[in-house]
Amino acid sequence: MPILSNSLLRHYNPLKIVATAVCVASLLVGCESTEENEELRIAELKPFNITRHVEVEWREHPGDGVENYFSNLRPAVTEERIFTASRDGEVIALSAKDGDEIWRTDTRKKPPTWWTKIRMKSVPSAKLSGGITAAYNNLYIGTENGDVIALSQETGEVLWQTRVTGEVISAPGWGEGWITVSTTSGHVSALHPDSGEIRWEAETDTPALTLRGTSTPSVTGGGVLVGTATGKLKVFILDGGIPAWEAVIGKSKGTTELEKLIDADSQPIVANQVAYAVAYNGNLAAVDVLSGRILWQREYSSYRNLTYDNDMLYLTDAKGNIVAVDAKNGIEKWTQSEFYNRRLTQPVVYKDTLVVGDYEGYFHFVDKKTGELVSRFKLDDIDYSAVRWFISWFTSEDRTAYTAPVVRGDLLYIQTRDGEVTALRLP
Numbered sequence: 001m002p003i004l005s006n007s008l009l010r011h012y013n014p015l016k017i018v019a020t021a022v023c024v025a026s027l028l029v030g031c032e033s034t035e036e037n038e039e040l041r042i043a044e045l046k047p048f049n050i051t052r053h054v055e056v057e058w059r060e061h062p063g064d065g066v067e068n069y070f071s072n073l074r075p076a077v078t079e080e081r082i083f084t085a086s087r088d089g090e091v092i093a094l095s096a097k098d099g100d101e102i103w104r105t106d107t108r109k110k111p112p113t114w115w116t117k118i119r120m121k122s123v124p125s126a127k128l129s130g131g132i133t134a135a136y137n138n139l140y141i142g143t144e145n146g147d148v149i150a151l152s153q154e155t156g157e158v159l160w161q162t163r164v165t166g167e168v169i170s171a172p173g174w175g176e177g178w179i180t181v182s183t184t185s186g187h188v189s190a191l192h193p194d195s196g197e198i199r200w201e202a203e204t205d206t207p208a209l210t211l212r213g214t215s216t217p218s219v220t221g222g223g224v225l226v227g228t229a230t231g232k233l234k235v236f237i238l239d240g241g242i243p244a245w246e247a248v249i250g251k252s253k254g255t256t257e258l259e260k261l262i263d264a265d266s267q268p269i270v271a272n273q274v275a276y277a278v279a280y281n282g283n284l285a286a287v288d289v290l291s292g293r294i295l296w297q298r299e300y301s302s303y304r305n306l307t308y309d310n311d312m313l314y315l316t317d318a319k320g321n322i323v324a325v326d327a328k329n330g331i332e333k334w335t336q337s338e339f340y341n342r343r344l345t346q347p348v349v350y351k352d353t354l355v356v357g358d359y360e361g362y363f364h365f366v367d368k369k370t371g372e373l374v375s376r377f378k379l380d381d382i383d384y385s386a387v388r389w390f391i392s393w394f395t396s397e398d399r400t401a402y403t404a405p406v407v408r409g410d411l412l413y414i415q416t417r418d419g420e421v422t423a424l425r426l427p
Contacts, residue, residue, distance in 0.1 A: 043320070043340040045362065045376075054365070054377040057411055057423040060099040062092040065419025066402065069129075070212050072170050073141075075415050076134035077408040078153065083139055084421050089126030091139065091151060096408060099423065105156035107141075107149050129167070130181075130216075135174040136193045142168025148181055150196060160196035164189045169212070173267070175219030176238060182214045182226050188236060190224065200241030204228045209257050211280055211303055216267035218275075221289060225275055227264030233277045233287055245292030250282025269308045276313055276327065278302045284315065286330065296330040304346040305404070307354070314354055314368070316344040322356060322366060334371035339364065346404035350412050351426060357401025363414060365426060375426060379416065 063086035066073055075084045077096055085091045089108040094101055106112075112123040128149075130142030138159060139151045144167045150159040166183025173180040178199065179191045186206035190199040206229050215227030223244060224236045231250025236243055250262030264279040270289060278284040278300055285297040300317055307314040312333070313325045320343065322336040342358040353365040353374055365375040379399050399416040405424075406413045412424045 041341060043338060043342060046338060048373050048376075050375050052365075052375050052427055054363075054375055055425045055427065057425050058099040059420065059422045060094060060101075061418070061420045062094060062101060062104070063090045063419040064088055065415070065417050067417060070169070071402060072130050072213070073128060073415075074132065074171065074403040075406050075413055075421065076132040076139065077406050077413060078134055079408075081153070082406075082408075082413055082421065082423075083132050083134065083153070084415055084419070085128050085132055085141060086419055087125060087128050089128060091128075091132070091141070091156065093153070093156060094421065096411070096413075096423075099421065103156040105151060105158065107151070107158055107161075129169045131171050133172045133174060133179075135179070138193060140172040140174070140179055140193075142170070142172060142181055144169060146183065148172060148179070148191060148196065150179075150193070159194075162191060162196035162198065164191075164198065165201060170214045170216045170265075170267075173217035173219055173224070176222070178219065178238065180217040180219055180224050180226075182217055184210075184214055186229065188217060188224065188226055188241070190238065190241065202236050202241040202243070204232075204234060205230045209261065211261055211263040211265060213263065213265040213303055215265050215277075216305075218268045218270055220270045221273075223289070225268040225270065225277075225289075227266060227268060227277050227279070229263045231262030231264050231279045231282050233264060233268060233275060233285070233292075235289075235292065247285065247287045247292050247294055249277055249285040249287075249294075249297065250279030253281065263303065265303045266305045269306050269313075271308055271327065274327075276306055276308065278306055278315060280318060284313070284325065284330070286327065298325065298330045298332070300325075304344070307347050307349060309349045309368070312368075314347045314349070316347055316356060320344050322347055322354065322371065324368070324371060336366055336371040336373075338373070345401055348404050348407055348412075350405070350407050353426065355405050355412060357403075357405065357414065359400055361400040361416060363401065363405065363424075377424065379420070379422065 066087045082094050082096045092104045108126045127144035129144050133140040141149050149161045165187040166185030179193045182188050186204040189201045210229040217224050217226040232246045234246040252260040262282050269276045273289045275287045280303045283297040284300040286295040302317045311327045313327045320339040324333040345357040347354040347356050354368045357363045363377045
């Protein structure tokens with residue numbers, strides 16, 4: 001059947017019909033363009049009334065950082081020390097109190113010497129990418145080369161280095177006397193913390209297209225819980241690596257390859273015999289640890305780690321929203337939506353606030369009860385010494401956030417892409 005009858009067409013000028021068709025087509029294209037623009041839109045930061053001002057306790061630039069590479073390197077803090085690493089292979093221990101260097105170790109088998117530096121001869125990078133995990137008085141770091149490296153917290157001595165199957169680009173997990181890692185090839189391994197000996201290695205399914213990331217395993221109650229690239233929360237028996245159960249938390253709903261990505265890259269959180277995990281293009285789910293039964297699930301999409309605090313779950317979703325969810329029933333308490341597409345880090349609890357960093361190097365402090373903005377901080381060049389400022393300008397150093405801050409006591413520690421480490425205090 002024609003869209004317009006012949007009798008109706010006689011009353012229309014052909015040029016008007018063409019013009020109308022062009023207008024309709026333009027409107028349709030305009031709608032599509034508007035949707036695409038919204039998807040790509042990055043929220044501009046709005047001014048607000050800062051009620052508490054961030055104070056800089058100390059600042060140091062111990063290493064070269066991760067530059068513009070994908071990385072899950074994150075500082076680790078103990079009672080008196082903060083440990084940081086650079087992608088090239090250096091691991092440095094600083095005083096948590098004032099940032100003074102305690103020791104420095106290059107994990108490469110053939111570290112650069114003064115002679116190679118003078119000759120400007122390049123030395124292959126160690127490609128440190130997953131860590132730092134502080135446990136059993138040691139430090140554990142994974143590499144893109146498929147190595148797990150252990151160092152002494154006290155001296156920085158490299159204790160062992162073990163090759164596993166696939167890249168280790170998430171922090172090693174630990175618990176019940178063992179170290180666990182997951183790799184980009186879908187393998188999960190348990191290693192002895194003192195020798196690096198592999199106790200067992202198990203394999204999970206890996207689709208052809210996945211996000212760049214893997215889940216840090218969690219060890220509890222004799223089991224190893226890990227998220228998979230197929231959107232599942234999977235459990236292996238710690239004593240042998242035998243699969244126990246799996247729960248589906250991400251289901252493919254789209255038609256394009258990108259829409260079908262359902263990676264569960266967050267580290268599972270276990271509290272009160274309940275495991276919490278979230279998937280990209282999937283769900284936030286609460287799962288009974290003993291049976292694998294899903295207690296509740298809500299539709300959220302995230303590739304960042306969750307944060308748990310006093311029966312509350314906090315997450316940054318794939319669009320840049322900060323969300324607070326009741327861990328008991330999955331009911332959303334509040335959403336902070338002013339950071340659309342600003343590539344937020346995992347939220348961390350610091351005093352009575354949540355702190356996230358963004359791609360421009362801003363760190364935002366929001367009230368963890370209401371989600372309202374409390375404070376904001378950015379590392380400005382004016383804080384640099386003249387020498388440091390010149391080096392930063394000459395080398396185009398990147399002082400943006402790429403990983404979540406670390407909290408210890410009264411201080412908040414942040415590391416930027418250029419390797420700078422800063423200790424902050426919020427009154």
